[in-house]
Amino acid sequence: xxxxxxxxxxxxxxxxxxxxxxxxxxxxxxxxxxxxxxxxxxxxxxxxxxxxxxxxxxxxxxxxxxxxxxxxxxxxxxxxxxxxxxxxxxxxxxxxxxxxxxxxxxxxxxxxxxxxxxxxxxxxxxxxxxxxxxxxxxxxxxxxxxxxxxxxxxxxxxxxxxxxxxxxxxxxxxxxxxxxxxxxxxxxxxxxxxxxxxxxx
Amino acid sequence: xxxxxxxxxxxxxxxxxxxxxxxxxxxxxxxxxxxxxxxxxxxxxxxxxxxxxxxxxxxxxxxxxxxxxxxxxxxxxxxxxxxxxxxxxxxxxxxxxxxxxxxxxxxxxxxxxxxxxxxxxxxxxxxxxxxxxxxxxxxxxxxxxxxxxxxxxxxxxxxxxxxxxxxxxxxxxxxxxxxxxxxxxxxxxxxxxxxxxxxxx
DNA sequence: CGTTCAGTTGACTAAGGTCAATTCCCGTGG
DNA sequence: CCACGGGAATTGACCTTAGTCAACTGAACG
Numbered sequence: 164x165x166x167x168x169x170x171x172x173x174x175x176x177x178x179x180x181x182x183x184x185x186x187x188x189x190x191x192x193x194x195x196x197x198x199x200x201x202x203x204x205x206x207x208x209x210x211x212x213x214x215x216x217x218x219x220x221x222x223x224x225x226x227x228x229x230x231x232x233x234x235x236x237x238x239x240x241x242x243x244x245x246x247x248x249x250x251x252x253x254x255x256x257x258x259x260x261x262x263x264x265x266x267x268x269x270x271x272x273x274x275x276x277x278x279x280x281x282x283x284x285x286x287x288x289x290x291x292x293x294x295x296x297x298x299x300x301x302x303x304x305x306x307x308x309x310x311x312x313x314x315x316x317x318x319x320x321x322x323x324x325x326x327x328x329x330x331x332x333x334x335x336x337x338x339x340x341x342x343x344x345x346x347x348x349x350x351x352x353x354x355x356x357x358x359x360x361x362x363x364x
Numbered sequence: 365x366x367x368x369x370x371x372x373x374x375x376x377x378x379x380x381x382x383x384x385x386x387x388x389x390x391x392x393x394x395x396x397x398x399x400x401x402x403x404x405x406x407x408x409x410x411x412x413x414x415x416x417x418x419x420x421x422x423x424x425x426x427x428x429x430x431x432x433x434x435x436x437x438x439x440x441x442x443x444x445x446x447x448x449x450x451x452x453x454x455x456x457x458x459x460x461x462x463x464x465x466x467x468x469x470x471x472x473x474x475x476x477x478x479x480x481x482x483x484x485x486x487x488x489x490x491x492x493x494x495x496x497x498x499x500x501x502x503x504x505x506x507x508x509x510x511x512x513x514x515x516x517x518x519x520x521x522x523x524x525x526x527x528x529x530x531x532x533x534x535x536x537x538x539x540x541x542x543x544x545x546x547x548x549x550x551x552x553x554x555x556x557x558x559x560x561x562x563x564x565x
Numbered sequence: 566c567g568t569t570c571a572g573t574t575g576a577c578t579a580a581g582g583t584c585a586a587t588t589c590c591c592g593t594g595g
Numbered sequence: 596c597c598a599c600g601g602g603a604a605t606t607g608a609c610c611t612t613a614g615t616c617a618a619c620t621g622a623a624c625g
Contacts, residue, residue, distance in 0.1 A: 301502035308509035315516035
């Protein structure tokens with residue numbers, strides 16, 4: 164179902180896509196792009212990242228990715244399912260410098276803008292504008308995390324699934340159920356049964 | 365078991381307690397205190413807060429409090445159990461201006477420093493130092509939220525309980541179990557059974 | 566065609582929820 | 596000092612739902 168992926172991006176296309184994601188004036192966008200590296204990833208490509216700090220972040224300009232951990236039984240646990248406009252990486256590790264066990268896999272052909280912590284911190288220190296931007300990023304990260312807490316704390320797996328359908332139908336329809344189930348905190352079998360229950364009702 | 369609460373606080377005591385919580389130079393502490401209001405609360409005192417934005421925050425200098433919601437059955441759900449040094453309020457609502465349904469109840473006699481959003485934003489805009497401080501606060505809020513997600517996502521209720529014993533024995537021993545159980549995301553009955561299981565093992 | 570892997574289904578287990586009864590604890594008033 | 600009242604905590608019986616392990620189905624791909 165995924166539409167054909169763009170294999171060539173012009174600087175102008177990257178700039179306007181980024182502008183649509185982080186709404187800043189053109190010269191600020193260019194400034195930000197000066198610390199970024201653009202990269203394409205094929206579907207199913209994995210970025211393994213074991214036992215060191217996550218000292219960079221990526222912004223998904225296009226495509227989809229999962230950020231996941233591997234549990235003691237070798238099973239994947241999908242911590243995040245990200246789509247166009249979302250960030251990939253481990254922001255907690257990025258901030259604290261603590262090691263991260265997160266890996267990334269692209270679930271669709273994807274285009275990503277990467278920047279690393281050193282350059283980002285330098286940008287933030289260069290101008291109060293960018294410091295305010297950095298606060299804005301952390302504010303958003305907090306709000307997103309709080310929303311995830313609310314889902315895990317207040318809702319049942321079934322309600323979380325219904326929520327995801329409503330809020331992100333693109334994810335539901337483009338991503339294998341086994342990835343969705345662990346994101347919801349359940350097994351693929353349980354998701355299958357939840358779907359069955361919902362159809363019968 | 366709670367030790368006798370202090371009923372009178374000198375300006376010096378407030379300042380040094382705050383300094384121990386947010387590690388800033390003395391003149392910055394004084395600057396921050398200029399937007400704060402100090403208040404004492406008795407045990408079990410409730411701050412009801414229904415259907416409007418949470419436009420202030422509090423810093424617990426002493427005591428303990430729960431931040432909670434009331435579900436559709438009228439049951440309390442304890443979202444946060446906070447102790448000395450922690451913040452009380454709803455930071456997401458504070459940031460976004462969206463309405464909050466959180467209430468606060470003090471579980472021990474408590475001393476709190478309050479500040480409101482208008483003054484805080486003004487402080488942040490007055491100096492890049494305070495802007496950086498604001499980012500630091502959001503960073504911390506995010507890290508805390510991420511830790512809560514990890515507990516809810518990766519751990520069973522039993523593991524969460526064991527974690528809480530290890531990380532916050534003060535909470536366990538000073539706060540009624542019915543409050544601890546809903547914080548863990550389970551009923552008081554289930555917490556009672558978990559405790560029984562653990563004793564037998 | 567087979568191979569492979571995602572998804573479904575069945576049988577059984579484990580754990581938390583619900584409702585109700587009982588016990589424990591503690592403070593208060595007689 | 597003791598008896599009582601009320602809320603917290605525990606326990607029992609039963610229900611619901613997710614986990615586990617295994618078998619089976621079905622679609623995609625070479």
